[in-house]
Amino acid sequence: MLYGFLVSDSLSIIRKRSDFLAANRGVRVARPGFVLLAHPNGGLGKRFGVTVTKKIGNAVVRNRMKRRFRELLRAALPSSGLADHDHVLIGREGGVERDFALLGEELAAALARATAGKGDPPRRRPAPGKPHGRGR
Numbered sequence: 001m002l003y004g005f006l007v008s009d010s011l012s013i014i015r016k017r018s019d020f021l022a023a024n025r026g027v028r029v030a031r032p033g034f035v036l037l038a039h040p041n042g043g044l045g046k047r048f049g050v051t052v053t054k055k056i057g058n059a060v061v062r063n064r065m066k067r068r069f070r071e072l073l074r075a076a077l078p079s080s081g082l083a084d085h086d087h088v089l090i091g092r093e094g095g096v097e098r099d100f101a102l103l104g105e106e107l108a109a110a111l112a113r114a115t116a117g118k119g120d121p122p123r124r125r126p127a128p129g130k131p132h133g134r135g136r
Helices: 017-023 059-080 100-115
Strands: 011-013 027-030 034-040 046-051 085-091
Touching: 011 059, 017 034, 017 046, 017 085, 027 100, 034 100, 046 059, 059 085, 059 100
Parallel strands: 011 046, 046 085
Antiparallel strands: 027 034, 034 085
């Protein structure tokens, strides 16, 4: 691989919004720097995507975080990724300041949990019509 710019034949990049939304229905593993989503994609091979919201920071910060996550995924997924799954990393606050080696260890642990099917419990949403926030 030349300077890490090429994506191997076994990996492809998720580009469609519908694929990102579908990944949200899969296994969710939260770590301090990111959240990993893994969802079966029906035989399309190992695919990955990265998303970072504007809450994290300005464009420079978000792009730096995305570059770091893409490099982590390119290194880890060929050997540790789930076959025929979409893998999505969602950046969390503080993820850009975390040590790169530490992020790699966290990604390896998250992939191991996802492989074992031990995801975190689903996020709870308030029932329609029920108060939330400060109870108003």
